Amino acid sequence: MESNASIDVRPQLALGESGGQPCIFGARDDLFKPGDPSPGLFLITAGVACRYSLLASGRRQITAFLLPGDLFGARVFLDVPFDHHLRSISVLDVVHLKRESFASLGAAIAPLRQRAWLAAAQQGAIAREWVLNIGQRTALERVAHLLCELFTRLRMGGLAIGNRCMLPLTQSDLADAVALTPVHFNRTLMDMSRRDWVRFRRGVLEMRNLRALAEIASFDPKYLDVPGEMDDPKQAGEVVTRSLWRYYGVRP
Amino acid sequence: MESNASIDVRPQLALGESGGQPCIFGARDDLFKPGDPSPGLFLITAGVACRYSLLASGRRQITAFLLPGDLFGARVFLDVPFDHHLRSISVLDVVHLKRESFASLGAAIAPLRQRAWLAAAQQGAIAREWVLNIGQRTALERVAHLLCELFTRLRMGGLAIGNRCMLPLTQSDLADAVALTPVHFNRTLMDMSRRDWVRFRRGVLEMRNLRALAEIASFDPKYLDVPGEMDDPKQAGEVVTRSLWRYYGVRP
DNA sequence: CGAACGGTTGACTCGACTCAAATCGTGTGG
DNA sequence: CCACACGATTTGAGTCGAGTCAACCGTTCG
Numbered sequence: 419m420e421s422n423a424s425i426d427v428r429p430q431l432a433l434g435e436s437g438g439q440p441c442i443f444g445a446r447d448d449l450f451k452p453g454d455p456s457p458g459l460f461l462i463t464a465g466v467a468c469r470y471s472l473l474a475s476g477r478r479q480i481t482a483f484l485l486p487g488d489l490f491g492a493r494v495f496l497d498v499p500f501d502h503h504l505r506s507i508s509v510l511d512v513v514h515l516k517r518e519s520f521a522s523l524g525a526a527i528a529p530l531r532q533r534a535w536l537a538a539a540q541q542g543a544i545a546r547e548w549v550l551n552i553g554q555r556t557a558l559e560r561v562a563h564l565l566c567e568l569f570t571r572l573r574m575g576g577l578a579i580g581n582r583c584m585l586p587l588t589q590s591d592l593a594d595a596v597a598l599t600p601v602h603f604n605r606t607l608m609d610m611s612r613r614d615w616v617r618f619r620r621g622v623l624e625m626r627n628l629r630a631l632a633e634i635a636s637f638d639p640k641y642l643d644v645p646g647e648m649d650d651p652k653q654a655g656e657v658v659t660r661s662l663w664r665y666y667g668v669r670p
Numbered sequence: 671m672e673s674n675a676s677i678d679v680r681p682q683l684a685l686g687e688s689g690g691q692p693c694i695f696g697a698r699d700d701l702f703k704p705g706d707p708s709p710g711l712f713l714i715t716a717g718v719a720c721r722y723s724l725l726a727s728g729r730r731q732i733t734a735f736l737l738p739g740d741l742f743g744a745r746v747f748l749d750v751p752f753d754h755h756l757r758s759i760s761v762l763d764v765v766h767l768k769r770e771s772f773a774s775l776g777a778a779i780a781p782l783r784q785r786a787w788l789a790a791a792q793q794g795a796i797a798r799e800w801v802l803n804i805g806q807r808t809a810l811e812r813v814a815h816l817l818c819e820l821f822t823r824l825r826m827g828g829l830a831i832g833n834r835c836m837l838p839l840t841q842s843d844l845a846d847a848v849a850l851t852p853v854h855f856n857r858t859l860m861d862m863s864r865r866d867w868v869r870f871r872r873g874v875l876e877m878r879n880l881r882a883l884a885e886i887a888s889f890d891p892k893y894l895d896v897p898g899e900m901d902d903p904k905q906a907g908e909v910v911t912r913s914l915w916r917y918y919g920v921r922p
Numbered sequence: 923c924g925a926a927c928g929g930t931t932g933a934c935t936c937g938a939c940t941c942a943a944a945t946c947g948t949g950t951g952g
Numbered sequence: 953c954c955a956c957a958c959g960a961t962t963t964g965a966g967t968c969g970a971g972t973c974a975a976c977c978g979t980t981c982g
Binding site: 452473475477481492493496498502535536541543546547550552553555597641 | 704721723725726727729730731733734744745748750753754787788790791793794795797798799800801802804805806807848849888892893895
């Protein structure tokens with residue numbers, strides 16, 4: 419079969435070298451809403467964003483969290499507008515490659531396009547896992563599974579320090595992702611805290627008993643494995659640095 | 671931006687001309703299970719398949735239905751094994767393009783690869799919609815939404831006749847897709863039947879009040895729109911013919 | 923005929939939701 | 953510096969939608 423060797427696995431570099439523009443969005447800012455065309459590719463370098471949909475009842479479902487290292491906007495290649503909202507949760511640093519600049523890149527967009535499909539494939543796998551999670555698991559299992567996923571993804575990106583990571587989300591955000599009310603999410607989290615499995619305070623997640631959490635959630639990280647997702651250590655370090663700087667408000 | 675004009679929008683032809691092999695699977699046959707590598711690309715020409723996952727508790731969640739015209743197996747391009755089960759529900763006619771034959775195709779796989787990403791993108795959008803559906807809607811809304819989706823997808827593929835379509839699924843299959851127990855799914859379907867909104871008997875779905883169903887489910891088909899998904903009428907006709915022949919057991 | 927499976931219905935249970943209120947933390951204006 | 957406002961979190965009490973368990977019906981098929 420055809421080799422994947424030609425795929426550039428370092429989107430940071432690829433987007434930067436291809437003329438991507440670093441830019442910043444404020445917290446809780448709707449970047450796109452349904453009907454908006456995608457203006458290009460975005461790579462998150464620091465912060466957290468989400469995809470969400472609203473129902474007439476006013477209820478919100480978050481359908482994806484986008485973390486540092488994640489790529490979004492692949493719809494630009496399909497000429498299909500967004501069918502959901504895309505919003506920053508924390509302050510968000512991205513690198514933006516405008517669709518207008520695609521033409522001038524010529525054949526050089528091929529690896530970027532490939533990289534975007536890869537990201538879309540991983541996000542599709544995560545969405546299917548969320549269907550399973552929300553559909554079949556109890557509140558305790560659901561919350562444990564989400565925390566395992568987020569922690570694992572952040573760790574894969576080099577964003578965990580030991581069993582802790584920055585996670586600038588509110589309990590309401592997390593509740594909307596696992597389809598629980600904030601009240602019941604809190605009860606569930608309290609339950610897990612009392613068992614000393616996790617601690618989640620002021621945007622810092624501490625996985626105090628990852629084994630127990632993964633066990634109860636039947637968390638199997640295989641669905642997160644997409645080759646080419648890992649960045650090289652130097653890159654990852656850069657992301658960590660920027661993230662910490664952003665989250666703490668201090669340049670370390 | 672780069673034009674999509676070079677993308678082959680007729681996978682039937684593309685797969686056939688590229689040396690795809692027509693083949694048939696029996697009903698309720700597991701084609702792949704977690705850990706299996708993808709042996710290539712598949713296009714469904716007749717019948718229904720699904721993706722599903724099992725939990726230790728024995729509960730099953732269907733995460734996708736694959737209908738005639740749908741493409742699967744794009745993982746072959748990622749070198750990532752399946753993380754879920756893929757199973758035929760009815761008898762399934764597919765065209766299979768083996769991964770071994772990719773090399774000999776040279777640059778000719780490019781449009782196929784593109785087509786596979788497109789299909790994956792649509793399936794990702796559907797998965798996100800299912801997260802919303804299962805997470806936030808009541809049983810009645812959920813069932814209505816699923817039926818609207820399936821009917822719309824079949825109609826887009828030319829597989830509906832008026833307000834009816836063949837849908838060779840059991841209530842248990844549908845229940846596993848919307849994360850309801852078969853018992854409660856049945857109650858819900860009975861409720862909708864009594865209102866004369868749908869009729870679903872022996873694999874035939876009749877949407878007797880599509881407006882009411884779409885209304886209660888807040889069904890908006892935009893998420894199904896992916897350019898290049900529509901086949902030309904001749905192709906669609908061929909699919910219809912084969913599907914009917916298969917479902918009815920008669921060559922019309 | 924009888925087994926097996928899908929579908930239908932009833933009675934009861936329970937997990938998560940709703941409504942409501944109290945607490946905590948942080949930022950802000952006086 | 954303190955008083956206050958606001959958002960986020962925490963807890964209590966009562967309700968309800970969907971699950972569970974169980975029985976029964978109707979077809980199909982060996």
